[in-house]
Amino acid sequence: MSAEMLAFGPVPSRRLGNSLGINHIPAKYCTYACVYCQVGPTHPLTLRRQTFFPAVEVARAVAGKLSRAQHAGQNVDAITFVPDGEPTLDLNLGEMLAILKPLGITLAVITNGSLMWNAEVRAALLGANWVSVKVDAAHERVWRAVNRPHGRLSFEQVMDGIRTFAAEFQGTLVTETMLVDGVNDSDAEIDTLADFLAEVQPDEAWLGTPIRPAVDPWVRALPDERLFTVARRAQAQVPVLRTLGAEPESGFVLTGDPLDDILAITAVHPLREETLLAMLRARGEGAPWLEAQVVAGRLRRISYRGTDFYLYDWERGKEKRKP
Ligand code: SF4
Incomplete structure (x- = not known):
């Protein structure tokens, strides 16, 4: 990945407002190979945390994008680590958050949460103001089917890591559940998932379904009606539960070179x-x-x-x- 693609946007986000994105992981280093992933097949599937880009290089890319956004009259409500891979695989994540903190802009990280059992990963994430963690399944068999995790990840350990982080984190904690038709949307799965979310007590729990092309062509979105039924069922235990539907894509603008901007955005967001x-x-x-x-x-x-x-x-x- 080239340096000019380290930062992109700002792009509109229903949850974060106008969000400037950071793509600090080369495609597509991840601990999961989710069936609905929209950024292509996972390669490598790895648990090895490593350094990808110097933190100062990322900070420079962010400063450049902020300045261009300012010239284009664009607000930036959040700076979001949303790479096309798993952000906590980056050993520099904590340092990057620390460098960006003085900007006074909400720092957000969107993670699959699979490494939260690692105390160093949790310590890095504590530097964020807003963390979204993936919770797609509440049973190991379903987790393996939908997230297709690295073989050395333990389901119990992952769930415990999320619980521990939720108890430690003082910022805004959000969960995100992607429901795939016929895979993780049974009533029994939803009930256990709602139990887990009630235990974690996120500030917001979002339910979504794949509305963009997935890596596996057989993946189907839940019809809207089913998504709302599922949401109503889970809301009995998790009143902060919301649905992410087919959001209108408004508010995307070009702030710099059109080719660079469009390639950087579509690398993480079709x-x-x-x-x-x-x-x-x-x-x-x-x-x-x-x-x-x-x-x-x-x-x-x-x-x-x-x-x-x-x-x-x-x-x-x-x-x-x-x-
Ligand atoms: S959806 Fe996220 S966690 Fe799942 S494979 Fe894609 S990048 Fe990894």
């Missing part, structure tokens, strides 16, 4: 065609420009639930970022 065209119109570009990126192998077009999405093409894009 965008609908209509969203990209609206962003490009502001720069006097349109469908031919988009098509050229597809032909050149920088972007990949995927049709999902009747809508065309565009993703950074990791396989072909690495060598073809520049015109």
Whole structure:
């Protein structure tokens, strides 16, 4: 991953407002290989924490993006570690949070929580103001089916790690559950999951379903009706439970070079065609420009639930970022 892709946005987030993203993990180092992952197949599937980029380099990328956002009249409500991999695999996470703290902007981390049993990981995350942790399953068999964890991860240890972190963390703790039709949405699974969430007591618990193309083509989203039924069932135990539906993609803007901005955003967040065209119109570009990126192998077009999405093409894009 190139240095100019270390920071992206700001992009609109329903939970965080206008969020400037940090992508500090090369695609796609992760401890999980979730069936619904939208950033491609996990490789390597690893538990080895390591250094990827110097913390100062990330801080410089953030400062550059903040300055461009300011010039474009864009607010930044949060700086979010949302890489296309698992952020706690980065040994520099704690140092990066410490360097960014003086900016006085909410520091958010979106993690799968699989390494929270590790005291060093928890210590790093304590430097954030807002942490979102993934809780997709409450039974080991379902966890293995939906998250496809690294073979040396223990389900009990992962759940205990999340409990411990929840008890230690003084900031805003959010849980995120992605429901896949026929995989982790049975009534029995939802009831046990709600028990776990009630124990962890997050400030907010979000239920979602894959609304963007997933790594496994058989993955299906829950119909809205089923998602709301599930939410109502769990809300009896977890009143702070909310649903993440098909959010309108409004508020995406280009602050710098269109190609760099679009590649950086689509590396972690596939965008609908209509969203990209609206962003490009502001720069006097349109469908031919988009098509050229597809032909050149920088972007990949995927049709999902009747809508065309565009993703950074990791396989072909690495060598073809520049015109
Ligand atoms: S969804 Fe997140 S945790 Fe799951 S494989 Fe993708 S990057 Fe890893």
